[in-house]
Amino acid sequence: AYVTFSWAQSLAVRDPATFAMIFRSKAMIFTMIAFPTISFVTYGVGFWTAPLLLRLHDTSAAEVGMYIGLGSALGGLIGVTVGGAMADWFKTMKPSGRLLIGYFAVFGTAPLVLWMIYTDSLYMAFALNLFYHIPSASWPGIPPSTAADLVMPRMRAVAGAYYILVNTFIGLALGPYVMGQLSDFYAAGGLESADALRSAITTSLLIFIPTLICLTLAWRHLPRDEASRLDRARDLGEDVTEMI
Numbered sequence: 001a002y003v004t005f006s007w008a009q010s011l012a013v014r015d016p017a018t019f020a021m022i023f024r025s026k027a028m029i030f031t032m033i034a035f036p037t038i039s040f041v042t043y044g045v046g047f048w049t050a051p052l053l054l055r056l057h058d059t060s061a062a063e064v065g066m067y068i069g070l071g072s073a074l075g076g077l078i079g080v081t082v083g084g085a086m087a088d089w090f091k092t093m094k095p096s097g098r099l100l101i102g103y104f105a106v107f108g109t110a111p112l113v114l115w116m117i118y119t120d121s122l123y124m125a126f127a128l129n130l131f132y133h134i135p136s137a138s139w140p141g142i143p144p145s146t147a148a149d150l151v152m153p154r155m156r157a158v159a160g161a162y163y164i165l166v167n168t169f170i171g172l173a174l175g176p177y178v179m180g181q182l183s184d185f186y187a188a189g190g191l192e193s194a195d196a197l198r199s200a201i202t203t204s205l206l207i208f209i210p211t212l213i214c215l216t217l218a219w220r221h222l223p224r225d226e227a228s229r230l231d232r233a234r235d236l237g238e239d240v241t242e243m244i
Helices: 002-014 016-023 026-056 061-093 097-118 122-136 142-150 153-188 193-227 229-235
Strands: none
Touching (some): 002 016, 002 153, 016 026, 016 153, 016 229, 026 061, 026 122, 026 153, 061 097, 097 122, 142 193, 153 193
């Protein structure tokens, strides 16, 4: 966190135009929060699915690893491909169209994950693991493409790197960790290990509430911020003649 704040501070000094285009765009800020919170669930559930199924069902690590791995790969492939294509199509109809994939990710992932972790059938859980990966993997192309639309071409690498940084903090670092800590908390309260982990995953899905709030705010601000991109860049001293 210290390094990140130091980088942002140095960016404000070295390249104030890029800093302003990124950090003074409400659409950018809300987008950079909304999608990493989806990643929080994606990484967390992906990390803890195998241990949960081993605790809940009479199965082996080899069986769980094979079916979970194949389902995740296939579902992820379908989700990324279809999600990207649909996002571009939605974008042609409305400036904020790509963000609709975020809503699809939330409302598609949550019920399928809950069904997967509460079903009594191991093979139904394997199937649901595949199906929940379709919505949960549909969104990764949206934040970097949205960031690219909100800044000047020379700033796209920095904006994309900023997204990856936030996504790593919120999703990869905190998702598995928080679910594990919650599981330990519930276990300390008397729940069996399987029930504790299942309750932890269920509780963690509540992060989708701020996700939906940030998605809605990003949806509201994106058309204006994107339409004013050149004007904002010009006011910051950027040469936009080639963009007109």
